[in-house]
Each structure stands twice: as structure tokens, then as C-alpha cells.
Amino acid sequence: MNDDVTAPVVLVGMSVREVQARNLLHEVAHEHRATVAFLQMGDPSVSSELTRLADLGAERVVLVGVSLGSLAPAASWLRRIAGHWLRQRPGRRPVVEVATRLANEPAQVLEVLRLLRPVTGTEAGLESAAWEDVPGHRHQVLVCRGPRCTALGSDRTAEAVILELMRLGQTDDDVLITHTGCQFPCNHAPVVSVQPDDVWYGDVDPDAARQITAEHLVGGRPVESVRLPRSRRTGR
Template identity: 70%
Template structure:
């Protein structure tokens, strides 16, 4: 269990937690904690750790938060925090990491009873497996701009990934990438498939599964969901 001298940081692990930042901030206020994000959101984990260290904090406990199914594992939280520790100059606080992810707000107390300190032996941010561009044949760009997010693009992204898994497709087949606003916002949620230059609108979870089965598996764009696309000539 944390003590009065330990500062807790709730770390959103995926874009879904960025969307739910107010919920995280409310929980943090209830526990005199702060909030950071592993990806997409601000402040980043590294920035929040630097702020706390500069303020003289001596002991920090990180708790990863996952409100969906697509968050990376706790090991990534340890990797990023350990990288910050290795690069940090000056005062460096002790950093512990909860061994599990917070999925229900009521479980925070339990998670805080099971933490492990960073040891300095955690893997770094590079790997031979991440040296080359993946050999994917399609890249699916899922818009996570404010309008698409408000209209459920998180559920669409989840359905897309799960459908790809059901068809046995991985990153070397279809690379899924979350993006900022792609336009056209009135057709949200928007998804585009490259290099085919095919754009889809109104992509709810059912449509996401259609796109996987029809376009990404069978090779036929789903015309009922496809958006018109025009390009001016070069020059």
C-alpha cells in the first residue's frame, strides 16, 4: 500500500484513456494523484515524471489504466519509465509500478498493494524486431479526431482489430494506425485503407467487421460504406 510520502500517477495506456481523461482526472483528485499518458495524450509519462522529480518527489508509484481491450501490457509501462530513469539527470525519485492494470476504479486500492520497483534491468525502447518497416499489404488509418471519437471510433477500432485477429491477420498483413482528424467529419467515424485510397464513413463496429471480411480479406471494397474520393491532377 502506498504511504503519504508516495505520489501516485494514473497512466492511461491507450487512446481510449485519452478520450476518458476527465474520468481519470476525477479519480486522481479523489486519491491526491496525478495523470499521465503512455501514448497520444498530454502530459506524457516522461513529462509527468520529470515534473514530479523537479518538484522534489522522492517516491512515485505508477498505475497503468486500461478502460478497453487494446492497451499494451504493463511491461510497456515499465519499459518507458525505466528509459526515463536511465536518461534522467539530477534528482531521481524511486519509481514503483503496479503489477496489474486498473480496469475498474474500485480496484485501485488493491493494485497499490502489489507493486514492483524499477530495477534498471528492464528492456529498452529498441529491439531488432522493430528495425524494419512491416511488410504489410494494407495500412488501415482509423480516425481518432474529436468528432470520430465522440461518435464511437474507439469501439470501431476495437471491432476492427478483433476481426483481423479472427481472420488470422497480423501487422505483416494489415497495419492498423490511429490518426488525428482525417476529414470528412460529417461522415464520422472515418476509416481509410491504403494504398488502395479507399475511404469509409459511418464505420460502426458492424461496418468495421464488413471492411475486414470484404476489403482486407476478400479484396473487394465495401461499396455500401465507401465515400466518394476525387483528386486534382498534379501540376
């Protein structure tokens, strides 16, 4: 750990990709005498780890966001969550500092530890008028992040869909990407389903993901070569 940082340090996985790479994150944390938390879809959460450290008597806590790919939100989200925690924390509260830049690889942790900014509690809240309504998207893409799909590369599948949508000028108001738990046809991992079309795809590697994005999500034509048969139970 940087000699200038004597407070507890928490490495925060910012996306689902870091949840998958939790073993690596724990190895890096061990090198820096730090702990690990996750911004989304992983335990412990940032809030629960802050509470644990505060209850142990920590007077200062340093949060370093870690992003090992292109799926993570900006570091400002880490400040927003920490600010919300400070406002909700009863009694004694430690000073919380957040690195202003994400560490994009393990070797960058020491570098970003020099870029700290205190959380004041006046950061933007967790609600916004922009998040009031269900988006007007025409498709919702459910990318399975269950254990088999994750092991077989569904993080790369999700990344390929997102980057292709960006290349084609599509936003969340056009196509909404959602990471899910197991969607069940695990033998066909990675699995992706598209709603409300009720179309399911299997063995969706990055190339197939880009084809599905261009031809189905934008062009409106399902890709039959990777489409899974869908059976419905009609009654008992």
C-alpha cells in the same frame, strides 16, 4: 488513497481510449489524490510527469496503468518507458514503482496499488531488432481519432477491427492499424481509410468495421455500402 502509499501516484492512461476518457481519469485521480499522464497520444506523457514530480523533489513515484478496454498494451510497457526515463534522468532520481497489473476499471485502482514493483533502469530499452524494418503488411488501416470521430465512437470502431483481425488470424504483418488525427470528411464520422488502396469509409460503426475487415482487408473487396467518394485534384 491506500494508506500504505504516501508517494505521489500517477494514473497512466495506456491507450487512446483513456485519452478520450481523460475527464473520468481525472475524476478518479482526484479521489486518490493522484495525477494523470498518458502512455501514448495524450499529454502529459509519462516521462514529462515523472520529470515534473522529480523536479518538485519527490523521492518516490508510483505509476498505475489504467486500461478501460481492449486497446491497451501490457503493463510491461509502462515499466519499459519508466526504465528509459530513469536511464536518461540527470542528477537525483526518485524511486519509481509500477503496478504489475493494469486497473481495468476505476474501482480496481486501490487493488492494484498493492501490486508494486520497483523500476531498476535495467528494463528493456525502446529499441529492438524486431522493430528495425517497416512491417510487410499489405494494408494499413487509418482510424480517425479526431474530435468528431472520437465523440461518435471511433474507439469502438478500432476495437472491432482489431478483434476481427485477431479472429481471422491476421497480424501486424498482414494489416497494420494506425490511429490518426482528423482525416477531414468529418460529416461522415467515424472515418476509416485503407492504404495503399486509397479507399475511404464513413459512418463506420462496429458492424461496418467487422464487414470491412472480413470483406476488404482479408477478402480484397471494398465495401461499397459505406465507401466514400474520393476526388483528386488533377492540377491548378
